[in-house]
Amino acid sequence: MRARPRHAGAAALAAVLATACSGGAGAASAGPGGSPSTTGGDSAATASSGGPHGTATASATGETAPTTGADSTTGPDAGGTGAPPLVCNGAEHLCDRPFDRVIFPGTHNAFSATEAGFSSIVANQHRTLAEQLDDGIRLLLLDITEDGGETALCHQFCTFGKTPHLDALADIRAFLEANPSEVIAIIYQDDVPGTAVEQDMATAGLDGMLYTHPPGAPWPTLRTLIEQGTRLVVFAEAGGPPPPWWHHAWDHVWDTPYTFNDPADFNCMPNRGDPQNPLFLVNHWLSTTIGLPDEGRAAEANAYDVLDARIQACLDLHGRLPTFVAVDFYDVGDLLAVVRDRNAP
Numbered sequence: 001m002r003a004r005p006r007h008a009g010a011a012a013l014a015a016v017l018a019t020a021c022s023g024g025a026g027a028a029s030a031g032p033g034g035s036p037s038t039t040g041g042d043s044a045a046t047a048s049s050g051g052p053h054g055t056a057t058a059s060a061t062g063e064t065a066p067t068t069g070a071d072s073t074t075g076p077d078a079g080g081t082g083a084p085p086l087v088c089n090g091a092e093h094l095c096d097r098p099f100d101r102v103i104f105p106g107t108h109n110a111f112s113a114t115e116a117g118f119s120s121i122v123a124n125q126h127r128t129l130a131e132q133l134d135d136g137i138r139l140l141l142l143d144i145t146e147d148g149g150e151t152a153l154c155h156q157f158c159t160f161g162k163t164p165h166l167d168a169l170a171d172i173r174a175f176l177e178a179n180p181s182e183v184i185a186i187i188y189q190d191d192v193p194g195t196a197v198e199q200d201m202a203t204a205g206l207d208g209m210l211y212t213h214p215p216g217a218p219w220p221t222l223r224t225l226i227e228q229g230t231r232l233v234v235f236a237e238a239g240g241p242p243p244p245w246w247h248h249a250w251d252h253v254w255d256t257p258y259t260f261n262d263p264a265d266f267n268c269m270p271n272r273g274d275p276q277n278p279l280f281l282v283n284h285w286l287s288t289t290i291g292l293p294d295e296g297r298a299a300e301a302n303a304y305d306v307l308d309a310r311i312q313a314c315l316d317l318h319g320r321l322p323t324f325v326a327v328d329f330y331d332v333g334d335l336l337a338v339v340r341d342r343n344a345p
Helices: 010-021 129-135 165-178 194-203 222-228 295-301 304-318 335-342
Strands: 104-107 139-147 150-154 162-164 184-190 232-236 253-255 279-284 324-327
Touching: 104 335, 129 165, 139 165, 139 324, 150 165, 150 194, 162 165, 165 184, 165 194, 184 194, 194 232, 279 304, 295 304, 304 324, 304 335, 324 335
Parallel strands: 104 139, 104 324, 139 184, 184 232, 253 279, 279 324
Antiparallel strands: 139 150, 150 162
């Protein structure tokens, strides 16, 4: 077992990230359309000092989440009309922000949780998928395969744990029905044809909630998705249309590397997809030297100063904030607090 390095502060980590990323910015130095964009972070997208951008730091638990399973459309009547203002993904100011300029907090292998019966050897999360959504997670990275004649969510081998795909979709539908102003994204690592997922979506009653993005069109605002009732946005790493909502991920998304053994290794170099794609995924988790989830260092990886410094380094390098930030063991550390502050107006 390697000795655990001393935790580095935000400035030191940012310097390491800048060094690691130097020479790689090149064509990826601007956001979609070739011009830098900081919309979605606005004044929050300034150099990190290891603390929140004008708001209090909080732990990434259900108590700090933007919603807690209640109808998030409730709130004071700002206009005096009797109707409460719309609150989208936990914040009123996010309603008129385009989908690609909102940061969605996400979970890597969201289904692979110890509380869902997965072995702690391979589990990437503690809490169940339903609890994650209640806590404020809005991006789910799911691995789908076929096992025993059914579609299932498994991590590497189903012998270490399995969630029937339809069970996961039932949790997602229940959340969306209970929270009519929340938008969720899924990125599948898919080992089944899109037709199998299409059948499951119909069986689960989610087929009417799926968003189809017209090629080359601007991404709609959260308000538009909510008003249209298309609040589930789905991507597939391997597959693609048809069905039309089964978007090929790398036609829309680009991401960072995802294999890191130490926080000093975190960088913002482009990995999969074209850096000119409008959606940007930051993969932010640590693995052991044999490729297993490193639960013992999750608090270090997900600490506010470490995660925020990584986001700042990516903003400095690419001229834009991420759309998705995915972590392991989200309930340890400050994922939700960092995303909340970076989404500030």
